[in-house]
Amino acid sequence: MLEDLYRPVQRESRTITPENLTGEPGAACMARPDAPDPLNPHAARAAEHLGVGWKVSPAVEVGAGESFVLADIEGSGVIRHIWLTLDPSMYRDCTLTVSYDGGSPAIEVPVGDFFCSAWRAVPISGMAISVGTNGGLNSYLPMPFRSAVKIELTNRGQRTTPVYWAIDYTLEDVAEEERYLHAAYRESTPVEDGVHTILDGVTSAGSYVGTFMTWQQHSDGWWGEGELKFYLDGDVEYPTITSTGTEDYFGGAWNFTGGGFTSPFLGFATVEGQNERRGGRHTMYRFHIPDPIHFKSALRVTVQALGWHDDRRYRVLEDDVTSVAYWYADSDSLA
Numbered sequence: 001m002l003e004d005l006y007r008p009v010q011r012e013s014r015t016i017t018p019e020n021l022t023g024e025p026g027a028a029c030m031a032r033p034d035a036p037d038p039l040n041p042h043a044a045r046a047a048e049h050l051g052v053g054w055k056v057s058p059a060v061e062v063g064a065g066e067s068f069v070l071a072d073i074e075g076s077g078v079i080r081h082i083w084l085t086l087d088p089s090m091y092r093d094c095t096l097t098v099s100y101d102g103g104s105p106a107i108e109v110p111v112g113d114f115f116c117s118a119w120r121a122v123p124i125s126g127m128a129i130s131v132g133t134n135g136g137l138n139s140y141l142p143m144p145f146r147s148a149v150k151i152e153l154t155n156r157g158q159r160t161t162p163v164y165w166a167i168d169y170t171l172e173d174v175a176e177e178e179r180y181l182h183a184a185y186r187e188s189t190p191v192e193d194g195v196h197t198i199l200d201g202v203t204s205a206g207s208y209v210g211t212f213m214t215w216q217q218h219s220d221g222w223w224g225e226g227e228l229k230f231y232l233d234g235d236v237e238y239p240t241i242t243s244t245g246t247e248d249y250f251g252g253a254w255n256f257t258g259g260g261f262t263s264p265f266l267g268f269a270t271v272e273g274q275n276e277r278r279g280g281r282h283t284m285y286r287f288h289i290p291d292p293i294h295f296k297s298a299l300r301v302t303v304q305a306l307g308w309h310d311d312r313r314y315r316v317l318e319d320d321v322t323s324v325a326y327w328y329a330d331s332d333s334l335a
Contacts, residue, residue, distance in 0.1 A: 011170040016071045018057045018164070023073065031057035059164040062094075067154040071167045079143035081168040082151075086111065086161050088120045088135050093157030100145045100180050103331045107183040111153065113324045114183060115139060116212045116285045122271050127264040128210060128287040128326075141209070141326065143181045144174045179206060179328040187322040190218065191305040194316035198228075198301040199325035206329030208293040208301070210286065211249075216320040217273075217280045219307070222255045223319055226304030232295045241293060246303060250284040265289055287326070301325060 018039055020028035031039070033048045039060045046055075062068045071079075086094065091112025098107035112118045116126070121135035130138045143149065153163060188196040198211060208230070217223050224246035229239040243249035247256050251266035255276065260269040266286040273280035293299075305317040 009172075011172040014077075014169055014171060016073070016165075016167040016169075018060050019055075023071070023167075023169070029053050029056070059162045061160050061162050062153060062155045063160045064155055064158050067152055068163065069150065069152050070163075070165055071149065071151040071169075073145070073150075073169065074148050075171055076146050076174045077149075077169050077171040078145070078174065079149065079151075079167060079169040080140070082137075082139045082165070083168075084111070084115070084137045084163070084165040085135050086163045088112070088117070090155070090157055090159075090161045091117055091119065093155060094161065094163075095154045095156060097152045097154065098143065098181075098183075099150045100143075100331055101147045101149075106180050106331060109183050109185040109324055111137070113185055113212060113214070113322065116283065116324075118212075118214045118283055118322070119271060119281065122269045122283065123262065124267060124269075124285070125262045125264065126267065126285065126287065127289055129212075129285065141181055144178050145180070146174050146176070180331050181326065181328055183324055183326050185322070185324050187320075189320040189322070190318040191321050192318075194226075194305050196303050196305060196321040196323065198303060198323045199327070200300040202295070202299040202327070202329065203297070204330045205296050206294075206299070206327050207288075208295065208299060208325070208327045209288050210324075210326035211301075212285045212324040212326075213250075213283070213303070214320075214322045215246075215282045215284070217276075217278055217282075218319050219317070220276065220278050221307050221315075222276050223305070223307050223317060224255065225306035225308065225314060228301065228303045230293055231298075231300040231302075232293075233297050233299075235300075246284075250286050256282075299327070 014023040016023040032052055033044045033056050039057050044056055092110045094111040096109055096111050096114050097105045099105050115137035116129045124131040128141050226246050228243045228249045230241035232240045250268055252268050256268050261267055268284045270282050305319055307315045307317050309315045
């Protein structure tokens, strides 16, 4: 990756923001404070004595029940970075949708969950996803496209929210065999029969690259004895890959005793309440950047909801669990 800083490449850099909705060359910072219908009236008023070329249009306001297209790009290229921020109380009211090359959505996930945040902003020092102080949401997961890409934000909440964003991408050739980034959101509220499905229905070759999970406890005690299971290709009853426990998969150990942590590839945060106490809500992430899980024809991923009885026997839990799965595959990989 660092080699790209000095080696010649056949790429053109572009960025889409509210100050340049098309990303076209020489088209940024052209908004007029006196425009009859500005994207952000408050910002336009703040710049009314400065004129064109100053900070006039840093955000848009997306009303309740409305959608706004953050990017609609034609051509061949790769989205390299997305920065976005909005009111954290709206993280799960707003949905991020991404479609490639005119196909059906490959990503349709609540904004907060896509950026490993869910209920509120918690700083994350991740390589794929990072969250800065006070809710600067960043994704560095590459998103290649061959003829077009459309990114849309839908406000399913009850009030208007301002949205700030920057989408950095390169125009370049993308080979036919290169795969699209997918992300799928699942929720079990509560988990039934002790198993939450993170991903199923994938019917093509690809690479699994990440998991984000939230866990809300409905009882006291340790909640993370369950194993994550990866059923690859022909696996039916038994998986090829498993963890030895939930906290183990996310890089922790011994009940996450000692508190939260964040690192380039994995982390854990107790965002509300206390670990091992009723009502505690926790978030975890792991990105398989150096260790992607490859599959040839199919993939299913699950996690068990297990705790302990007083006699040290496992107890099936009925907690609330949600997840986001991230993977690369063909555009029609989900059945």
